[in-house]
Amino acid sequence: MSSNRKLKISILRYDPHIKDDKARMEVFEVDEAPGMTLYIVLNDIRKHMDNSLKFDFVCRAGICGSCAMLINGSPGLACSALTSKMDSDITLAPLPTFELIGDLSIFTGNWMRGLNEHLETWIHTESDKDFNILEEVMEPELAEEIYELDRCIECGCCVAGCGTMQMNENFLGAVGINKIARYQLDPRDKRDDEDYYELVGDADGVFGCMTLLGCEDVCPKNLPLQSKIAYLRRKMLQIGK
Numbered sequence: 001m002s003s004n005r006k007l008k009i010s011i012l013r014y015d016p017h018i019k020d021d022k023a024r025m026e027v028f029e030v031d032e033a034p035g036m037t038l039y040i041v042l043n044d045i046r047k048h049m050d051n052s053l054k055f056d057f058v059c060r061a062g063i064c065g066s067c068a069m070l071i072n073g074s075p076g077l078a079c080s081a082l083t084s085k086m087d088s089d090i091t092l093a094p095l096p097t098f099e100l101i102g103d104l105s106i107f108t109g110n111w112m113r114g115l116n117e118h119l120e121t122w123i124h125t126e127s128d129k130d131f132n133i134l135e136e137v138m139e140p141e142l143a144e145e146i147y148e149l150d151r152c153i154e155c156g157c158c159v160a161g162c163g164t165m166q167m168n169e170n171f172l173g174a175v176g177i178n179k180i181a182r183y184q185l186d187p188r189d190k191r192d193d194e195d196y197y198e199l200v201g202d203a204d205g206v207f208g209c210m211t212l213l214g215c216e217d218v219c220p221k222n223l224p225l226q227s228k229i230a231y232l233r234r235k236m237l238q239i240g241k
């Protein structure tokens with residue numbers, strides 16, 4: 001079954017590495033096909049109309065987080081966005097906040113790496129690793145809760161959709177707060193609440209969040225960001241007192 005729609009794809013083009021390049025909207029017309037995603041549209045444009053178009057993808061399955069962009073003004077994953085669910089006029093732009101490589105391609109890697117190094121997002125333990133003994137037992141419900149938060153794919157959508165982030169570039173964002181919520185749950189991590197307070201107990205962390213919840217609305221993995229931010233804020237308030 002074929003669709004008769006013609007899609008009008010307007011893309012914000014700009015490459016900061018090309019001398020004197022000017023930001024502009026360029027419009028491409030694409031014949032819609034059944035099951036078409038924006039990833040397929042962009043590939044089509046690059047293959048048949050303009051091979052200089054820059055955008056990112058790796059997995060094409062909503063797992064790697066690299067195809068995040070502004071879709072009609074809202075952060076989302078191009079590989080998961082079905083054109084059949086959209087109007088035929090579609091506008092695409094790169095996610096704000098992150099370093100622009102060119103057109104729709106951004107570099108989230110250095111931002112996320114800085115965040116992970118700052119928050120030390122690894123298990124802090126005193127015990128030596130002994131690969132001959134069985135790993136510590138964890139209640140399945142707790143393991144499930146940790147796994148739920150571990151599903152973050154570092155796509156940057158929550159960062160791009162966050163009003164606080166636009167005003168405070170040091171803000172950790174929902175992605176950072178979610179990571180701390182994940183380690184705070186984990187009994188193998190020997191950091192205590194005071195240690196976590198040092199990391200997120202200020203205006204760059206949980207107390208900077210304005211709770212408008214743009215982050216949860218745009219998170220493509222549907223992480224429970226709202227409840228985790230609220231929980232951590234209550235916890236940090238107790239420690240602060």
Ligand code: SF4
Nearest residue numbers: 162209210212213215
């Ligand atoms: S709830 Fe907090 S972290 Fe989420 S978008 Fe709003 S200010 Fe940003």
Ligand code: SF4
Nearest residue numbers: 152153155156158219
């Ligand atoms: S919390 Fe959600 S929106 Fe934010 S980086 Fe992780 S997966 Fe993306």
Ligand code: FES
Nearest residue numbers: 060062065067079
């Ligand atoms: S290409 Fe991996 S999430 Fe879209």
